[in-house]
Each structure stands twice: as C-alpha cells, then as structure tokens.
Amino acid sequence: MATDSPHRPTPDQLLAEVELEEIRKRRGRLKVFLGYASGVGKSFQMLDEARRRRERGEDVVVCALQPEYPPEVRAILQKLEIIPMLKMGGAEAIDVAAVIRRHPQVAVIDGLAYDNPPGSPNAHRWQDVEQLLDAGISVMASLNLQYLEKLQEEVERITGKRASCTIPRGFLDRSSDEIVVVDAPAIDSLSRGIAAADSATRLAEGHKLSRLRELALLVAASVIDRQLESYLRSHGMDWSWGVQERILVCVTPKSSTAQMLESGRRNADRFQGEFYVIYVQQPALSQHDRTVLEQNLDYARQLGAQVEILTGLDAAEAILKFAREKGITQIFIGHSMPQGAWRRLWSNLIERIIRFAEGIDVVVYPHPR
Amino acid sequence: MSSSTPTRAESTRDAPSKRPAQLRVLLGYAAGVGKTFRMLEEAQQLKRQGKDTVVGYFEPHGRKDTIAKAAGLEMIPTKTINYRGVDFQEMDTDAILRRRPAICVVDELAHTNVPGSERAKRWEDVQVLLDSGIDVITNMNIQHLESLNDHIFNITGVRVRETVPDWFVKSASEVVMVDATTGALLNRLKRGDIYAPEKAQQAMENFFKESTLAALRELALRQTAHELEIREIAEMPEPAEGFSPASPRPEKAVRDRILIYVTADPSTAMLIRRGRRMADYLGADCFAVCVSPHDGRRHLATQDIEAIQKHLNFARNLHIEGRTLEGDDPAESKRYSRDYRGGAPPAVSTGDLSASADRRRSRLFYFDSQSVMKLSGSAPRPSMFIQALARRVYTGAGAKGPGVMPAVAS
Numbered sequence: 001m002a003t004d005s006p007h008r009p010t011p012d013q014l015l016a017e018v019e020l021e022e023i024r025k026r027r028g029r030l031k032v033f034l035g036y037a038s039g040v041g042k043s044f045q046m047l048d049e050a051r052r053r054r055e056r057g058e059d060v061v062v063c064a065l066q067p068e069y070p071p072e073v074r075a076i077l078q079k080l081e082i083i084p085m086l087k088m089g090g091a092e093a094i095d096v097a098a099v100i101r102r103h104p105q106v107a108v109i110d111g112l113a114y115d116n117p118p119g120s121p122n123a124h125r126w127q128d129v130e131q132l133l134d135a136g137i138s139v140m141a142s143l144n145l146q147y148l149e150k151l152q153e154e155v156e157r158i159t160g161k162r163a164s165c166t167i168p169r170g171f172l173d174r175s176s177d178e179i180v181v182v183d184a185p186a187i188d189s190l191s192r193g194i195a196a197a198d199s200a201t202r203l204a205e206g207h208k209l210s211r212l213r214e215l216a217l218l219v220a221a222s223v224i225d226r227q228l229e230s231y232l233r234s235h236g237m238d239w240s241w242g243v244q245e246r247i248l249v250c251v252t253p254k255s256s257t258a259q260m261l262e263s264g265r266r267n268a269d270r271f272q273g274e275f276y277v278i279y280v281q282q283p284a285l286s287q288h289d290r291t292v293l294e295q296n297l298d299y300a301r302q303l304g305a306q307v308e309i310l311t312g313l314d315a316a317e318a319i320l321k322f323a324r325e326k327g328i329t330q331i332f333i334g335h336s337m338p339q340g341a342w343r344r345l346w347s348n349l350i351e352r353i354i355r356f357a358e359g360i361d362v363v364v365y366p367h368p369r
Numbered sequence: 370m371s372s373s374t375p376t377r378a379e380s381t382r383d384a385p386s387k388r389p390a391q392l393r394v395l396l397g398y399a400a401g402v403g404k405t406f407r408m409l410e411e412a413q414q415l416k417r418q419g420k421d422t423v424v425g426y427f428e429p430h431g432r433k434d435t436i437a438k439a440a441g442l443e444m445i446p447t448k449t450i451n452y453r454g455v456d457f458q459e460m461d462t463d464a465i466l467r468r469r470p471a472i473c474v475v476d477e478l479a480h481t482n483v484p485g486s487e488r489a490k491r492w493e494d495v496q497v498l499l500d501s502g503i504d505v506i507t508n509m510n511i512q513h514l515e516s517l518n519d520h521i522f523n524i525t526g527v528r529v530r531e532t533v534p535d536w537f538v539k540s541a542s543e544v545v546m547v548d549a550t551t552g553a554l555l556n557r558l559k560r561g562d563i564y565a566p567e568k569a570q571q572a573m574e575n576f577f578k579e580s581t582l583a584a585l586r587e588l589a590l591r592q593t594a595h596e597l598e599i600r601e602i603a604e605m606p607e608p609a610e611g612f613s614p615a616s617p618r619p620e621k622a623v624r625d626r627i628l629i630y631v632t633a634d635p636s637t638a639m640l641i642r643r644g645r646r647m648a649d650y651l652g653a654d655c656f657a658v659c660v661s662p663h664d665g666r667r668h669l670a671t672q673d674i675e676a677i678q679k680h681l682n683f684a685r686n687l688h689i690e691g692r693t694l695e696g697d698d699p700a701e702s703k704r705y706s707r708d709y710r711g712g713a714p715p716a717v718s719t720g721d722l723s724a725s726a727d728r729r730r731s732r733l734f735y736f737d738s739q740s741v742m743k744l745s746g747s748a749p750r751p752s753m754f755i756q757a758l759a760r761r762v763y764t765g766a767g768a769k770g771p772g773v774m775p776a777v778a779s
Contacts, residue, residue: 031550052434178553181590183546190391190415190472190504203604210601214594217546221590228583235580243524243587270650272591359523361643 028138029177036216040184042142047076061104091117106138113147115165145216158211181220186210245273249332251296253289260365265303277305280315316352330361390499392541395508398589401563402549404508409438412474421471426460428476457483462494472504479513479531511589516646519639536688544596551582631659633673637680657684657691
C-alpha cells in the first residue's frame with residue numbers, strides 16, 4: 001500500500017528533511033505554553049514542569065519572571081535556580097550573556113512577548129530566545145495568544161484591541177518544536193456562587209474570552225495537523241484518516257453550483273475544516289459552457305476555496321485520487337446532468353464514487369431543473 | 370425525547386434563580402496526560418476557597434505525583450462488589466448522596482461498572498449526583514466519545530468498548546482540554562510513570578505511537594473547541610450579530626435535518642455515529658428511520674429484526690429519535706420526509722422534514738452505499754440531498770485484529 005502512495009517522499013524531500021533534522025539537533029528545542037489570556041495558569045503549569053524536570057536531574061534555570069505571583073507559584077519558584085534579569089531604566093531584560101555562560105539544558109522564560117528596553121542588544125525578547133536556541137539551550141516559554149502576529153486580525157475582531165508587541169509570523173512555525181495549550185474555563189462556574197450577579201459586561205467579557213479560547217485550541221490543532229502530516233510523509237505513510245474535516249466540491253460547466261458551493265463552504269466553516277473545489281476537464285466545451293464554468297470557479301475562489309483543475313479521462317478516478325491525496329472527508333457532487341448520453345455517464349460516475357469512496361461522505365446534490 | 374439536548378447553559382437561562390448542578394469534563398487524549406492530576410489540583414483549589422469538596426472516586430494507578438496531590442482531600446470510601454468470586458471497588462454513589470458535598474470529583478467517566486452494580490456506567494452515577502444538585506468535576510479521553518468510535522478505530526486499530534454518549538458531554542457546563550505534548554507523554558511512558566513496564570511496551574504498539582497520539586491530540590483539541598462553540602451559540606441571545614462574514618457562525622434559527630436509514634447491516638452503527646456527529650456540528654436535528662415490509666411479502670429474518678432493534682436502541686442512546694415505517698424499500702424513508710402528512714409523530718412534525726422551500730435549510734440522508742444504489746433510479750427532488758456514507762465495516766487492511774462488529778449498546 002505504501003509503495004505506490006502518492007505521499008512517498010522524493011529523494012530531494014528526504015534529503016531536505018535530513019538536513020533540517022541535523023539543524024534541529026544542534027539547536028535547542030523550544031516548547032511554548034500557549035494560553036488565551038492571562039491568569040489561565042500558564043506560569044503555574046510551566047514552572048511546575050520545570051520543577052519536575054529539575055527533580056529528575058535536568059539542568060533547568062529560570063531566566064525571565066513576571067513581576068508578581070500567587071502563593072502556589074512562589075512555592076515552586078523556591079525550588080528553582082533563577083538567573084536575575086538585567087534592570088535597565090525601570091525595565092527588565094533577560095541577561096542573555098549570563099545564561100549562555102551558565103549554559104543550562106533548559107532555560108525557562110515566563111512571558112515571551114516582551115520588548116527589550118532601549119539599548120539592549122536585541123529589540124525583542126523572542127530574538128533573545130533565538131540566540132539561546134542557537135547556542136544549543138532548550139527553552140520553555142509562556143505566551144499569550146493575542147501576541148501572535150498571525151492572529152492579530154482575528155484577535156482584534158474579538159477584543160477590539162491590537163497588541164503592541166508581537167511574535168512575528170513564522171517564529172513559531174519555523175522553530176517551535178512543541179506547543180502546549182493551557183486551557184481553563186473563561187468563567188469558572190464552580191467557584192462562582194448561586195447566580196452570582198452576571199452583569200452584561202461580565203457576560204460580554206466571558207464571550208470574548210471564550211472566542212479567544214476557541215482560537216487558541218484551533219491554533220494548536222492546526223500546528224499539530226501540520227506536524228502530523230509531515231511526520232506521515234517523512235515515514236512514507238498514507239494520509240488515510242481525516243482528523244480535520246476536508247470538504248471537496250466537484251463543479252461542472254453546466255450545473256448551477258452556487259448552492260452546492262455555499263453548502264460546502266458552510267460545512268467547512270462549521271467543522272473548522274478545509275475547503276477544496278475541483279473541476280475535471282472535459283473535452284470540447286462550448287463557449288457558453290466555458291463562461292458558466294469560469295463563473296462557478298470564480299465564485300468558488302470568492303468563497304475562499306482552494307480551486308484546482310484536474311485532467312484525466314476517467315473523472316471518477318481523478319476525483320477519488322485527489323480526495324485520497326488531500327484526505328478529503330466529504331465530497332459534494334451535483335446530481336443531474338443534461339439529457340442524453342451524458343446523463344447516463346454522469347450517474348455512472350456518481351455510483352462509482354459512492355462505491356469506492358470508502359470512509360468518505362458523498363453528498364449527492366440535486367440541482368433545480 | 371428531543372433529538373437535541375439543551376446544554377446546561379441553556380437551561381440556566383430559563384431559571385436564573387436556581388442554579389443547576391455544574392458538570393466540568395476534563396478532556397484528554399491518552400492515559401498519562403495529567404487529567405487526574407489536574408482534577409485533584411482543582412479540587413485542592415476549591416477546597417482552599419472554602420468549598421465543600423470531596424473525592425467520589427479516584428484511580429491512583431500507582432502514580433506518585435498524583436497520590437501526593439490527593440493528600441488532605443476527603444475521600445468517600447468505595448463500595449466492594451463481588452463478581453464471580455472477585456472483589457471490585459466501585460464508586461459508592463449512595464454514600465456520596467448521604468454526605469451531600471457541594472462538589473464531588475470523579476475519575477474516569479467512561480468506566481463501566483462491574484455487573485451487579487446499581488447502574489451500568491459511571492456516567493450514569495454522575496448523572497445521579499448532578500440530579501441531586503452536586504457539582505461534579507470528572508475526566509475522560511477523546512477516544513471514549515461514542516460518535517468518534519469508528520474514527521478512533523481507524524486511527525488506532527483498537528475498538529474502544531467503554532464510551533460516553535455525546536449528549537452527556539454536551540450537557541456539561543464546561544469541557545476543558547488537558548494538554549501535553551506527545552513527546553512529553555512518550556517520555557512519561559518510557560520512564561514508567563504511566564504503566565508498568567510490560568504494559569507500557571504493549572501500549573507503545575497501540576495507542577502510544579507518535580502519529581496516533583498526534584492524531585488523537587488534534588481530535589481532542591478540535592472537540593474542545595467545538596464544545597466551546599456550541600455553548601457560545603446556546604448562550605447567544607440572538608443570532609449572528611457582531612460576527613464578521615469571515616468567521617460565520619451557525620445561526621440559531623435554521624436547523625438542518627439529518628435522517629439516518631437503519632438496516633440490519635452492521636455498518637448502520639457507523640452511519641448512526643457519523644450522522645450524530647454531523648448533526649452536532651451542523652446544529653441539525655437527527656432522526657433514525659427503518660422500513661419494515663408491510664404486506665408480508667418479504668419477511669425479515671428474526672436476527673435481522675433484532676439487529677434493527679439493536680440499532681434503533683443504539684440511536685436512542687445517542688438521543689436520536691427512531692421511527693419504523695411500513696414499506697418495502699429504502700426509497701420509503703425518502704418518501705417519509707416528502708409525503709408524511711397528518712398523524713405526524715409527536716416530535717417530528719411533517720413540516721419539519723418535508724416542507725423546505727427555505728434554501729438555507731438542507732436535509733441530509735445517511736444511507737449505506739448498498740441502499741443508496743437502490744435509490745439512484747429515483748432522482749431526488751430539488752433542495753433535497755442524499756449523503757451516502759460509503760463506509761464498510763473495516764477488516765484487515767491497516768487495522769489490527771479481525772473485522773470487528775461495531776460496538777452497539779443494547
């Protein structure tokens with residue numbers, strides 16, 4: 001099964017992965033504790049892990065702290081070695097030189113998204129982290145979701161605010177080896193008494209936090225999805241189970257596909273899934289057909305679909321091959337075709353797709369006549 | 370019974386003066402991610418805040434850190450039940466009810482009680498606690514969610530027998546993800562923190578493969594996000610306001626309908642799970658329909674009738690309403706939605722299923738791929754579409770073990 005898998009890596013891909021792996025080995029590993037707000041327990045979880053690691057004999061050193069902590073966190077800190085931060089004109093920065101001299105296995109940084117005071121060698125703390133990683137020191141760091149640059153727009157839409165200092169796009173994608181979500185309810189219903197005055201503002205705040213929370217979970221899920229995909233690819237394994245829903249809509253020149261496209265889009269949204277639209281090339285399209293097809297594909301692009309045009313004598317085979325490659329979980333296909341021979345061919349195609357699309361939902365979509 | 374369960378949040382809104390018991394589910398993706406630890410940590414915190422908190426059931430698994438976390442918490446002694454000469458320890462629900470704490474923590478929600486216990490499943494015991502007004506914090510893994518059973522089988526090759534129905538999790542006031550990286554989890558396993566060495570080796574060959582764990586973890590994160598979203602929607606006073614088109618949300622008013630065609634074929638269980646899951650995500654109502662021959666021309670074999678009954682029961686356990694129609698072929702169930710007039714079954718109004726001029730409301734039909742072939746002659750009407758889950762009972766091919774009949778609750 002694996003031998004003819006479309007995911008079988010090419011030698012070049014393998015080489016690139018090997019080189020990447022070499023670089024990873026020399027570099028320290030980064031582990032980010034991602035929370036959707038302050039106060040969800042990032043510091044506690046990270047520092048408690050630092051404590052456990054130290055008790056197991058790992059050389060762990062704390063090199064950046066928040067100004068204040070609750071008692072249970074202070075108790076943990078007493079069991080950890082701390083490299084004091086540099087004080088520069090009322091602000092604080094990691095003493096990078098001291099940490100590199102001390103060269104622990106793991107450096108703990110509570111709060112990744114800080115700007116360094118003016119005059120520091122690096123403008124941003126994430127650059128300090130890069131330096132430590134390059135020096136072969138692993139880093140555990142806590143991060144609040146709203147400081148991720150790539151989520152700025154979405155966070156702003158939820159909170160109405162834009163963070164001043166951000167972690168650039170690509171920082172986590174490039175070097176983040178691991179990401180852990182620190183999750184907690186937005187409003188703790190258990191420590192709340194009976195009908196504790198739920199003011200409108202408090203509820204609105206709760207909704208905002210819930211949406212940020214959802215965003216954090218989905219960000220982590222997509223990071224894992226990417227890692228899983230590359231893991232499977234590098235091991236020559238088939239991408240046979242869709243953890244994420246992926247919706248595929250097959251369009252034709254003749255059908256009125258707007259409704260089917262909208263329905264596909266809606267399913268993709270509700271499952272937070274991916275959305276593909278394909279057209280399998282057919283011979284000899286009339287001018288009118290070509291126009292309709294272009295309109296359909298334009299509309300698909302407008303709806304944010306990843307549009308692809310496939311070739312292949314056997315449309316069913318082309319569709320199924322594409323579906324398997326992309327890990328599609330739902331195929332949408334229009335039911336009716338014009339009269340005559342085409343119609344029979346088309347039903348035949350649908351039957352074959354249903355029969356062979358094992359594990360995939362096939363949605364046969366009617367078209368108004 | 371309604372096919373959709375109101376979330377606890379929804380029922381709260383109607384009676385703001387009386388707070389119903391709260392259920393918090395800590396969701397993990399494998400043994401050893403830290404669910405029990407987190408649960409006890411929360412119990413300690415609540416106790417510090419002065420809440421009357423007890424431990425109703427706790428499975429130490431011989432883990433040092435976890436046992437230390439339980440220190441100082443009040444434990445309700447378990448109940449000994451003898452089954453075939455062996456003593457089993459089960460949660461003593463009656464003792465908890467007599468003790469009447471404000472909050473009770475209960476480990477391993479998906480646990481099946483030993484025969485001879487008052488209730489078959491631990492989640493049913495938890496329901497009893499909730500009904501009597503006791504808040505509960507409990508935990509489970511993603512693989513124990515009923516609607517994901519087939520999915521989990523595909524990923525792991527293991528048929529999970531202990532499941533919790535989705536509606537029960539949906540009824541929780543909060544679902545919280547307990548996350549850990551797969552790397553950290555594998556390290557814990559290798560250190561012997563999770564299982565004894567021989568069991569650890571076995572575990573590494575099944576659930577504890579890196580790719581398997583990553584897939585389970587992703588599923589758990591997505592499920593938690595979904596649980597959050599449905600609660601948000603339930604609490605939302607009116608639909609859609611304030612949401613930008615870039616991230617549209619399901620609108621409350623329009624509900625899709627999903628109809629599952631039930632046969633004696635074992636793949637029906639998968640259709641039911643998939644249909645349930647689809648309904649939950651699309652915010653749709655869900656029905657299960659089977660067709661029994663009405664004129665005695667073709668009699669169903671006894672075992673087929675039993676299988677169909679089993680499937681309808683299974684659907685009911687997942688809060689999917691079942692209906693038996695008279696007729697001969699699967700097209701009948703389609704006609705059901707189209708032609709059913711007068712004497713409509715109480716919860717399924719005719720209008721619900723058939724009249725659908727509203728183009729935003731779609732109806733999905735789940736047929737197995739065999740039955741859908743019989744349908745293909747009769748072209749579906751506009752604005753109605755058929756979803757054929759072309760899913761067979763998996764045998765061999767990548768999955769371990771023999772072809773396993775889907776687990777069906779009877």
